Amino acid sequence: MMDFPEYAYRAFSSASNRGVIKTPACTGPVMYRDPTEVTRDLDLFSRAIPAGHADRFVTAASPGVISLFLANKYYKSHEEYLFALAEAMKVEYDAIHARGFVLQVDCPDLAMGRHVQFAAASLEEFRRNAQLHVEAMSHALRDIPSERMRMHVCWGNYEGPHHRDVPLRDIVDIVLGARPSAIVFEAANPRHAHEWTVWEEVRVPEEKILVPGLIDSTTNFIEHPELVADRLRPFLKRFGHQRVMAGTDCGFSNFAGFTLVDPKIAWEKLRALAQGTRIAERRAS
Numbered sequence: 001m002m003d004f005p006e007y008a009y010r011a012f013s014s015a016s017n018r019g020v021i022k023t024p025a026c027t028g029p030v031m032y033r034d035p036t037e038v039t040r041d042l043d044l045f046s047r048a049i050p051a052g053h054a055d056r057f058v059t060a061a062s063p064g065v066i067s068l069f070l071a072n073k074y075y076k077s078h079e080e081y082l083f084a085l086a087e088a089m090k091v092e093y094d095a096i097h098a099r100g101f102v103l104q105v106d107c108p109d110l111a112m113g114r115h116v117q118f119a120a121a122s123l124e125e126f127r128r129n130a131q132l133h134v135e136a137m138s139h140a141l142r143d144i145p146s147e148r149m150r151m152h153v154c155w156g157n158y159e160g161p162h163h164r165d166v167p168l169r170d171i172v173d174i175v176l177g178a179r180p181s182a183i184v185f186e187a188a189n190p191r192h193a194h195e196w197t198v199w200e201e202v203r204v205p206e207e208k209i210l211v212p213g214l215i216d217s218t219t220n221f222i223e224h225p226e227l228v229a230d231r232l233r234p235f236l237k238r239f240g241h242q243r244v245m246a247g248t249d250c251g252f253s254n255f256a257g258f259t260l261v262d263p264k265i266a267w268e269k270l271r272a273l274a275q276g277t278r279i280a281e282r283r284a285s
Helices: 004-017 036-048 063-069 078-098 123-140 172-176 193-201 225-239 263-284
Strands: 057-061 102-106 149-153 182-186 209-213 253-255
Touching: 036 057, 036 078, 057 063, 057 078, 063 078, 063 123, 078 102, 078 123, 123 172, 172 182, 193 225, 209 225, 225 263
Parallel strands: 057 102, 102 149, 149 182, 182 209
Antiparallel strands: none
């Protein structure tokens, strides 16, 4: 079986050979060069989804996940690199918030980082670094209210064995300690679907909203709405309607030109998500 590095190497190499993906490294001081790029994206999104739609959110990479994919060849330490990234990304985070969008910070580093960036480290060392990643992210998010943010945590949006994934139980306290109020996490991934029980065992702060992924984003199977309802039911029972939102495990397209799920099937999976959510809500009322 392939582990993540081998799987990623094959997939990304194939995309790179087609000129789709290139992964640069940090070789000098990190800075946000052109804020007009994010402004243009926000303008396009505003026209596509006008104000008035609830919970319009825009995603942005966390400092930690940037450090995971873009190697540091300039700063003296991983910590120095992380906080330089945090200061640079603050420009983007603040711009998203200023335009009235909910900010979703994508943090695969807090889970996937265990079997990629810190594969050779002990669990204790990984946890120390994960906590550092959260501190750097919190530094960058310091001027945005928690209730206007959500955080996505995943073990990597790839169709691989996932047998080296860190258990949710080993990172859940660190995840809950981050500033964003909503936590988007994988709950459909076959390696982690059973971990809904972890959320029943830990104390989840009252201000936190859980957004479990109820459909897989790496396969072309279309989940049955009844399965979606079954996956959502224990969260509704434990936390109630006000603290739970149905979500997806991850996005359907990791990189431009590189996707595992046919777009038409992705829409059908989302339709099943909506149908299953309505079923679960009716049965819970």
